[in-house]
Amino acid sequence: MTQQHTIIRLGHQGDGIADGPIYVPRTLPGEVVSGTLNGQVLADIRVETPSDQRVKVPCRHYKACGGCQLQHAADEFVADWKVEVVRNALAAQGLDAPMRPIHTSPEYSRRRATIAVRRTKKGTLAGFHGRASDTITEIPDCHLLHPSLTRAIPVAEALALLGGSRKGVLAVTLTLSEGGLDVAVKGGKPLDGPLEMALAQATEHHGLARLSWDDEVIAMRTPPVQHFGPVGVVPPPGAFLQATKDGEQALLRAITEATQGAKRIVDLFAGCGTFSLPLAQSAEVHAVEGEAEMTKAMDQGWRKAQGLKQVTTEARDLFRRPLMPDELKKFDAAVLDPPRAGAEAQVAELAQARRLVIAYVSCNPVTFARDAKILVNAGYTLEWVQVVDQFRWSSHTELAARFTLNPKL
Incomplete structure (x- = not known):
């Protein structure tokens, strides 16, 4: 049954809170919203009366991606x-x-990100997890990441093809350094001789500064220096x-x-x-x-x-x-x-x-x-x-x- 609620304030996680308390993601104080109550969380949300602090979101991935919670709010409000x-x-x-x-900090300035990568029947799926979800959302136009990090997401996909499991999700941390891309992988297959050789070759092929696999350094072409x-x-x-x-x-x-x-x-x-x-x-x-x-x-x-x-x-x-x-x-x-x-x-x-x-x-x-x-x-x-x-x-x-x-x- 659809219910209507007025948002009183934002909680620490950025959710709107109505009387109850009822938690309403991606809403703002003063807004009148409707939706279906699922426990204490309102789902299928429709904003009936928007706040004057609500803005058009800049990123096309915002609705599905869990990386941001407040793109719908004016910068001054945030x-x-x-x-x-x-x-x-x-x-x-x-x-x-x-x-x-x-x-x-400005847009496009994040110098480090952990990309979730899952192998699929057709190849790979890489991006950020959705909000409170295991679903991975691709982020080719992310407004947070430095453009060099966004361009490096295919590296995470390539590593998943080499050492990822169809049953699990690979966590690939990409960090910009003065020596190039510093890559640390968690959750991959156990290292053996053939995998280690393939990963070392991938380090050369992609021009990585360093590649580590579950904290073990596989190869370092140039020191990944931070100043x-x-x-x-x-x-x-x-x-x-x-x-x-x-x-x-x-x-x-x-x-x-x-x-x-x-x-x-x-x-x-x-x-x-x-x-x-x-x-x-x-x-x-x-x-x-x-x-x-x-x-x-x-x-x-x-x-x-x-x-x-x-x-x-x-x-x-x-x-x-x-x-x-x-x-x-x-x-x-x-x-x-x-x-x-x-x-x-x-x-x-x-x-x-x-x-x-x-x-x-x-x-x-x-x-x-x-x-x-x-x-x-x-x-x-x-x-x-x-x-x-x-x-x-x-x-x-x-x-x-x-x-x-x-x-x-």
């Missing part, structure tokens, strides 16, 4: 909504902070990398400003040196990261660079073994860039160590707000928050923030 998501997360913890204007500040680094296969270079630079500007004047910085959850290496232009840095291969890549990059201050590295699980106050007190400032779970254990030790400046990068406003509450309760001031939207048209929100401690407290 920007305001993402800032409000952060503001509401802070308010839930009883916090507030000055919010800087959001920085949004962090003045330093070239060859990350291990599949290592974390900010989604866009534009977004990375926006976060780096915020972190550089937040730590300005510090002589010794500890970078926690440092990855391959996204922030550590640029910060080493003006400060000594101790970089701590859970994956030893990442710290090794960072160290190798630093040793080949010129004119940087000392960068030391440490492989350490900061969830199980956070740095303790006596270890932290040798630094003027701390940088954190944890995964979505946040850094609750490490933040508790930072609060006790009472460092004067903490720069925090987060990809989850909720866990950021939780961690911010720990610091504020310990006497820190949340000076400002900079929202960075490098996952354009998605519900994903990132930010950088600066905490300071009054030395007289």
Whole structure:
């Protein structure tokens, strides 16, 4: 039975929410919609009264593809909504902070994407999964990906023909690098001699910089270098990398400003040196990261660079073994860039160590707000928050923030 509902607000996943609550994908506050209720989700949606913030979607794949959730909304609306998501997360913890204007990465700027590829009777099907679905949608005109990534999708298809299973889906991560296309494959057939030889030949044929198969490097024609500040680094296969270079630079500007004047910085959850290496232009840095291969890549990059201050590295699980106050007190400032779970254990030790400046990068406003509450309760001031939207048209929100401690407290 068709029902009519009015959208009250957007949820954290970008869905419209009506009284109930009832979740209505790809709608906007104030819209009157009709459809068939399936549990708490409205299906077969028809927008009866559209919002003045509704726009014509730019991408022809939007209806079927699950890569974007908010292309139907005006850019200004999305920007305001993402800032409000952060503001509401802070308010839930009883916090507030000055919010800087959001920085949004442009279209066609994603430098990394994981393509789903399935072998079919006629060949292959490659693209992104549909919304909450195993269905794969082809994306030849994707508005997110850098054009070089879109042109590389046939490489993912070719690899699926060589080593994909008809029963499963191959996950092919394509990353742009200065050496060319860096490709990491998961979910393929087990390696044997003939497959390894075929994959090595494919690396040459397609001019790939590097090809890895379930974390094993098959071939590397040229190092897939990523530059962090003045330093070239060859990350291990599949290592974390900010989604866009534009977004990375926006976060780096915020972190550089937040730590300005510090002589010794500890970078926690440092990855391959996204922030550590640029910060080493003006400060000594101790970089701590859970994956030893990442710290090794960072160290190798630093040793080949010129004119940087000392960068030391440490492989350490900061969830199980956070740095303790006596270890932290040798630094003027701390940088954190944890995964979505946040850094609750490490933040508790930072609060006790009472460092004067903490720069925090987060990809989850909720866990950021939780961690911010720990610091504020310990006497820190949340000076400002900079929202960075490098996952354009998605519900994903990132930010950088600066905490300071009054030395007289």
